[in-house]
Amino acid sequence: MVAIYSETVRSWKMLLIMFPAFISMAIGIGASYMVGENVTPLLIIFPPVMVIVLDLMQLSIEVDEETLKIRSTLGLLARKTIRLNEIKLVKISKGWMSCSGMIHYTYPGKACVLIERTKGWSISFTTNRPEELAEALRTLGVPVVGGSP
Incomplete structure (x- = not known):
């Protein structure tokens, strides 16, 4: 048809709001890894959260x-x-x-x-x-x- x-x-505001959270999560995962903590749960949760936020940035x-x-x-x-x-x-x-x-x-x-x-x-x-x-x-x-x- x-x-x-x-x-x-589009909602660029959502990305601006979530950008500090993404940076904080990445720094937290890196710091946890550096001190020998298990980061597997964080690595499992981080990509889906990013996909959800990126999915909700615009509406067609x-x-x-x-x-x-x-x-x-x-x-x-x-x-x-x-x-x-x-x-x-x-x-x-x-x-x-x-x-x-x-x-x-x-x-x-x-x-x-x-x-x-x-x-x-x-x-x-x-x-x-x-x-x-x-x-x-x-x-x-x-x-x-x-x-x-």
Whole structure:
């Protein structure tokens, strides 16, 4: 399918917040190794923590003719596909903390999108281009409240 709308929302702040933790963990592992401590548990935990943080650094939003897809960088933790015919209503609110669904993907951004589904849990996520997303969804026949300039 050809994407009608595509956007990537990034959170560099998460990397800036986690960078000191990564450095501290690396120094701690090195220091523990130098004094002869067993560093195996630390070496087992360190890579998955890094992968999780890197995975959550960005969110991709894509709308095609049949679905709305939400994915994190690697698609390990945040991965959701919503069929457009399952959407009851889309509410777009100003401010990235202005809504929350049962499943919520929050990154600093311009607006929050809440998707109410006919079956299943509501889903919300952040967007920096609410007008374009609203227009793409309206074009596909999805009822949208808000998102207009």
